Amino acid sequence: MMLGGLQRKLVLGLIAAVLVLLLVLTTLWVMGSRSQLELVRNATDTMHEQAVIDLERRGQLAASFIADGLPNLIYYYDLQGLHGLATSALEQDDIEYVLIYDRDGRILHDGTDTVERFGEVMNDTLAAAVIGSDERLAQWSESVVDISQPVHLGQEVIGGVRIGVSRSASELAIGERQQMLGERVQSIFVEQLRVLLLAFLLLMVVAILLGWLVGRGLVRPIRDLAAAVRNLEAGRFDAIELHSGRRDELGDLVRSFGHMTDTIEAHDQAIRKLAYQDALTGLPNRLMFRELLDDTLNEYAGTGRPMGLMFIDLDDFKRINDTLGHDAGDEVLIEVARRLRDCASRSGQDAGNDRTLIARLGGDEFVALVSGGEIGQRCRRLAERILEALKQAFTAGRQRVHLSASIGITCYPDDAHNSKLLLKCGDLAMYQAKVQGKNGYAFYSDKLTLAADRLLLLEQDLRQAMEAGELRVAYQPIVEVKTSRLVGAEALLRWHHPELGDVPPEQFVAVAEASSLIDELGAQAIDTACQDAQAWQSELPGVRVAVNVSGRQMLKRGLDQRVLQALENSGLPPELLSVELTESSLLHDQFLASEILGTLRQHGVGIWLDDFGTGFSGLSHLRQVQVDGVKIDRSFIADLLTDANDLALTSAIIAMAHSIDMQVIAEGVESTEQLQLLTDRGCDLAQGFLFGRAMPAEALIERFRP
Numbered sequence: 136m137m138l139g140g141l142q143r144k145l146v147l148g149l150i151a152a153v154l155v156l157l158l159v160l161t162t163l164w165v166m167g168s169r170s171q172l173e174l175v176r177n178a179t180d181t182m183h184e185q186a187v188i189d190l191e192r193r194g195q196l197a198a199s200f201i202a203d204g205l206p207n208l209i210y211y212y213d214l215q216g217l218h219g220l221a222t223s224a225l226e227q228d229d230i231e232y233v234l235i236y237d238r239d240g241r242i243l244h245d246g247t248d249t250v251e252r253f254g255e256v257m258n259d260t261l262a263a264a265v266i267g268s269d270e271r272l273a274q275w276s277e278s279v280v281d282i283s284q285p286v287h288l289g290q291e292v293i294g295g296v297r298i299g300v301s302r303s304a305s306e307l308a309i310g311e312r313q314q315m316l317g318e319r320v321q322s323i324f325v326e327q328l329r330v331l332l333l334a335f336l337l338l339m340v341v342a343i344l345l346g347w348l349v350g351r352g353l354v355r356p357i358r359d360l361a362a363a364v365r366n367l368e369a370g371r372f373d374a375i376e377l378h379s380g381r382r383d384e385l386g387d388l389v390r391s392f393g394h395m396t397d398t399i400e401a402h403d404q405a406i407r408k409l410a411y412q413d414a415l416t417g418l419p420n421r422l423m424f425r426e427l428l429d430d431t432l433n434e435y436a437g438t439g440r441p442m443g444l445m446f447i448d449l450d451d452f453k454r455i456n457d458t459l460g461h462d463a464g465d466e467v468l469i470e471v472a473r474r475l476r477d478c479a480s481r482s483g484q485d486a487g488n489d490r491t492l493i494a495r496l497g498g499d500e501f502v503a504l505v506s507g508g509e510i511g512q513r514c515r516r517l518a519e520r521i522l523e524a525l526k527q528a529f530t531a532g533r534q535r536v537h538l539s540a541s542i543g544i545t546c547y548p549d550d551a552h553n554s555k556l557l558l559k560c561g562d563l564a565m566y567q568a569k570v571q572g573k574n575g576y577a578f579y580s581d582k583l584t585l586a587a588d589r590l591l592l593l594e595q596d597l598r599q600a601m602e603a604g605e606l607r608v609a610y611q612p613i614v615e616v617k618t619s620r621l622v623g624a625e626a627l628l629r630w631h632h633p634e635l636g637d638v639p640p641e642q643f644v645a646v647a648e649a650s651s652l653i654d655e656l657g658a659q660a661i662d663t664a665c666q667d668a669q670a671w672q673s674e675l676p677g678v679r680v681a682v683n684v685s686g687r688q689m690l691k692r693g694l695d696q697r698v699l700q701a702l703e704n705s706g707l708p709p710e711l712l713s714v715e716l717t718e719s720s721l722l723h724d725q726f727l728a729s730e731i732l733g734t735l736r737q738h739g740v741g742i743w744l745d746d747f748g749t750g751f752s753g754l755s756h757l758r759q760v761q762v763d764g765v766k767i768d769r770s771f772i773a774d775l776l777t778d779a780n781d782l783a784l785t786s787a788i789i790a791m792a793h794s795i796d797m798q799v800i801a802e803g804v805e806s807t808e809q810l811q812l813l814t815d816r817g818c819d820l821a822q823g824f825l826f827g828r829a830m831p832a833e834a835l836i837e838r839f840r841p
Contacts, residue, residue: 612835
């Protein structure tokens with residue numbers, strides 16, 4: 136019998152049911168036994184109580200009998216008469232003592248011939264309640280029931296009598312009865328145990344018999360069916376032989392499985408093809424690529440043969456989907472796949488018999504697996520060929536679009552010895568190609584891994600710095616071009632690392648955006664900027680503050696409410712706050728961005744487009760999102776004096792903005808000559824080192840205080 140098989144489980148289930156039933160019966164037996172024991176205890180207690188009542192009654196009768204004859208005897212101190220009454224009571228078997236006493240508790244007679252305790256004051260534990268009492272009392276000790284009866288002469292108590300009735304006889308009788316009850320209960324226990332054991336044995340026999348019957352009639356056909364399923368799973372269709380003449384549900388199941396096997400066998404090859412092929416491009420998909428990569432690594436292991444892996448990631452492909460639609464994006468991907476195949480084919484022809492495989496990992500990510508000698512040079516030539524092929528315009532619908540790619544190259548066995556590390560190295564190299572400006576390729580080096588590790592450490596340090604409050608907000612002045620009057624300040628984050636010193640903002644902000652820290656970091660900057668701006672209003676009235684919002688923050692619903700809450704907490708009027716965002720931050724979700732910025736603008740918050748002119752289709756955003764002004768990127772201002780094109784573009788931006796009632800800020804103004812050119816062209820505002828570097832709020836107030 137197979138361990139864990141259905142038959143075993145059924146038998147175990149039956150046994151479990153029997154055990155549960157036995158447990159229930161045992162529980163009932165235990166509860167009944169406890170009830171019987173409780174009955175014995177209650178009966179014993181009742182017998183004790185009744186025995187005490189009987190002893191009290193006997194003692195009271197004896198005490199009353201003696202007390203009726205005592206008044207005159209006590210009054211005249213008739214010791215002989217007292218002796219007669221006392222000895223008559225002591226003749227009874229269960230009377231332990233008789234004490235006749237006067238009103239002060241002195242013993243007049245104790246029933247002995249010599250009256251040994253005559254005149255002795257009663258001082259036992261029960262005497263205190265008796266002396267001076269004018270009522271009949273009943274008290275108990277371990278051995279006797281003490282009954283006291285006062286003796287009256289007229290209305291006056293002149294003494295009394297105490298009779299001690301022994302409890303030993305009644306206790307002995309109670310013990311005998313309790314023993315009889317216990318023996319009877321024990322016999323009941325034994326009888327019940329025998330019945331339960333017999334029931335348990337019978338149930339076990341029934342369970343074993345049922346398990347055997349189930350195994351013979353149900354489990355064996357199911358076991359045969361399971362073996363057929365395993366053969367089907369392994370693709371051994373010829374080994375499957377199922378025949379059943381049964382006319383029940385199991386027979387229907389076997390016949391249905393046979394039909395299903397025929398269908399699966401007929402479509403197996405088609406399914407395998409679909410499983411390993413990308414449906415859109417026809418290239419091998421991620422699954423097939425991973426299997427081919429593992430097979431190639433196993434084949435090359437220990438041979439010294441090299442292999443190249445190239446990660447190909449299309450630059451800014453998302454903008455095509457966002458602007459032209461996913462159907463247009465699919466058209467472009469199909470054409471990209473065709474060009475990559477052509478490049479790989481020519482590369483294989485150049486290398487003779489060596490092969491180059493192109494696969495699509497998903498989305499806009501492709502990969503090339505290159506084999507052959509001089510692998511570094513082959514990968515370099517293929518990367519250059521791919522970049523050249525992608526330079527030609529693509530047709531998406533009725534639009535012509537241009538694409539580029541970032542390619543990361545890693546080599547086996549120089550960089551890694553297994554598929555996991557090889558893929559990681561290729562991804563790092565591709566990321567490095569993007570950092571270098573995109574539309575290029577980069578080879579993996581150990582420095583890339585070290586850089587990735589440094590970024591991870593920097594993220595951990597940034598998290599700790601935020602918790603410790605080590606980040607500070609500095610403010611760069613924004614002045615009116617014509618008068619050089621301070622009208623605002625841009626809030627800029629600064630971080631002084633205890634070991635690395637001042638960390639460039641673009642470095643730690645990029646780390647924050649790549650993780651989940653940017654939301655908290657941005658919220659801290661907004662809160663601090665609003666508080667500082669409200670604080671400087673007494674010294675610098677009307678001076679605004681501008682805060683930057685990243686693309687990652689624009690993807691979060693509730694950003695508008697977060698900004699309005701910061702204004703409410705600080706008390707800063709909304710018209711003294713400006714929110715600056717780059718054109719690229721609008722690409723991800725223009726509808727959500729328009730909704731957030733529209734809410735802020737309705738409350739009076741200014742909206743400015745930062746780094747204007749450097750983003751994709753910058754003019755289109757001025758139609759889609761209402762803004763109050765634009766900031767000309769510093770790259771235009773830097774060569775304003777020497778580059779006629781930059782001067783012309785700057786002049787055009789200023790004129791265009793003014794034509795639609797928007798203000799213009801020029802970033803990166805560092806010389807009076809640049810300022811003069813901007814003044815001549817009607818630029819409204821400017822910021823840059825000419826007016827001051829970023830500084831603490833206190834320094835800003837001190838420098839520009841009227």
